Amino acid sequence: MQFETRDIQSAIGWYLAHSIAGASTRYGKGTEITLEIVNDVTSNSDNISNTINILVSVFKPEKDDIDENTAAANLARAIASDTGTVHIPDAARGRVDLYASTNGLLDLGNSFDAFNQVHEACTVAALPTMTPVRKGQKIATIKIIPFTVHKDIIEQLQSLPPAITVHPFTPFKAAMIDTHISASPKTRRVTENRLQSFEGTLHKHVTCTHTQEEIASNIEAYSRDPDIDCILIAGRAAIADRRDDIPAALISAGGTVEYLGMPVDPGNLLMLGHLGKKLVIGLPGCARSPAPNGADILLARFAAKLKTTGADIQKMGRGGLLNGALTYYADFSAKSQDTNADNNTAAIILAAGQSSRAQGRNKLLGKIGSETVIRKTTDLYKAIVTSTPIIVLGHDADHIIQTVGNNGIRTIHNPDHTSGMASSIRAGIQAIPDTAELVFIALGDMPFVHKETIQQLITAAQDNPDDGIFIPTLGKKRGNPVLWRRPILSLFENLAGDTGGRQIIHANEHLVREVPVHDPAILIDLDTPERLDEYGIE
Known part of the structure; x- marks a missing residue:
């Protein structure tokens, strides 16, 4: 390809390397220069300067050059496998984006780097290998840097083995053995959601004592079940040694321990084993949380029908630090469950009070710019929690309903609202959905709380x-909102009057987790006219 800077008068038949404005229109890069374009550009006063000539950067293909779009399309077909799991749309401006045609595990073959090593003119960028992806998700992008590429470069690329494929997830059934003293329904729900992310189902579940004999008996029973594809063991105690109860139980049942431990955190204390053709995973303690951990990696590989060996696990340290980094498993899990944060979150917004200290002003209807206090508070939770937020109303209910609307919220009326906050909390608790496990009890007059604060509380619970x-x-001050696990909400049944959750918190400090945040709004009290004026609430 020839590439020059030329006087536009002598550039007819060449192609623009950069766009330029004419008197009537703007001509984009790649446009072939004609006499009409020259006349239009030279008549544009913006292009006239003290110099006589208008200089433009131009290019002209030579023999055996391939244009950027054809080159990008050829490269895409060369690098993508022909299994039908990668969708290749048409090229535009030298670029082709590749998309997953199925839910599965992205696999970048050994030849992937070679595609970027043939010539600087041709580039391929992709998600990390072994990333779980969903149908329709962009997995890679191809860009041709110059406007043309010599055919020899494309032929060299076409000689390489394909390097991008998606291994489809295949439905499978799992059995779970839980040896926790009081097996929590949450562990089961979290496991069900985790399996569902990879198109698996929790087909059977059993609890037993944490002894080698009991665990071995259940492993052996599930190994004979033709409907079970893999066995998960959630132990009361972490696995610390191959001679510990869970590995010993697997061996006693006739299985093998392939690998104990993994260079992935969370998830270090994981066991990989087999009994016959069935995969056996000793889950790390962190698997009781929905946060990504090493078990997600093994389950994704299993669903994609990729065998995992000890040697494979040894290579997982690169990118194995899951906390505090960009985690594709976290993003994938969230998308698979169609949630914004945790798939069991709800919010009770208390808006029944009479604003008695505000001296006749209803603070919830006060304006912050064009929005009311209660509307801003409600919108905060609508954007994060996964269940429809519940607003408990009492005083001035009709006006509050008018300002918050009915889209994406549920309003309930507390006929006993004059008795105090406790009755409103109980009314809200009665209305939360059965699926909600984490519940915010929020004050309607806290519109300035940061979205990040809400998310930090959810993450802490996870x-x-x-x-x-x-x-x-x-600092050392506690604020609002407070996030509660659902079982603890039963303690509100005995509260009365204007008592919130403070009494329950004081009586259950052993269950409290303080979450430091950089958000002064958690301490803001809008109860008085002076405070309303201070924060510009009209």
């Missing part, structure tokens, strides 16, 4: 399954 009350803190 990462700390043994805690039940999650309170945001700024």
Whole structure:
């Protein structure tokens, strides 16, 4: 390809390398220059300067050059497998994006880097190998840098083995053995959701004591079940040694321990084993949380029908630090469950009070710009929690309904709202859906709380399954909202009057997890006219 800077008068038959404005229109790069274009450009006063000539960067293909779109399309067909799991749309401006045609596990073959090593003119960027992907998700992009590429380069690329494929997830059935003293329904739900992410189902579930004999008996029973494809073991105690109860039970049942431990965190204390043709996974303790861990990696590979060996696990350390990094498993799991955060979150927004300290002003109807206080508060939770937020109404209910509308919220009336906050909390608890496990009890007059604060509380609950009350803190001060695990909400049944959750918190400090946040809004109180004026609420 020839590439020059020329006087536009002498560039007829060449192609623009950069766009340029004419008097009537703008001509994009790649446009062949004609006499009409020259006249239009030279008559544009913006292009006239002290110099006589208008200089343009131009190019002209030579013999055996291939244009950028044809080159990109050829490269896409060369690098993508022909299994039908990768969709290749038409090229445009030298680029082709590749998309998954199925739910599965992205696999970049050994030849992937070679495609980028043939020539700098041709580039391929992709998601990391072994990333779980969904049908229709972009998995790679191809870009041809110059406007043309010599055919020899394309032929060299076409000689390489394909390097991008998606291994489809195949439905499978799992059995779970839980040896926790009081097996939590949450562990089962989390496991069901985790399996569903990879098109698996929890077909059977059993609890037993944490002894080698009991575990071995259940492993052996499930190994004979033709409907079971893999066995998951959630132990009361972590696996610390091959001679520990869970590995010993697998061996006692006639199985083998392929590998104990993995260079993935969370998920270090995981066991990979087999009994006959069935996969056996000793789950790490963190698998009781929906947060990504090493078990997700093994289950994704299993669903994609990829055998996992100890040697495979040894290579998982690169990218194995899942917390605090871009985690494709977290993003994939969230999409698979169609949630914004955790698939069991709800919010009760208390909006029944009379604003008695505000001296005649209904603080919830006060305006922040064009929106009311209660509307801004409601919109915050609508954007994050996965169940429809519940607003408990009482005083001035009709006006509040008018400002918040009916889209994406549920309003309930507390006829006993004058008795105090406790009755409104109980009314809200009665209305939360059965699927909700994490519940915010929020005050309607806290519109300034950051979205990140809400998400931090949810993340803390995911990462700390043994805690039940999650309170945001700024310095040493506790604020609102508070996130509660559903079982603890039963303690509100005995509260009366204007008592919120403080009494329950004081009596159950052992269940409290303080969550430090950088959000002064968790401490803002809008109860008085002075405070409303201070924050510009009209």
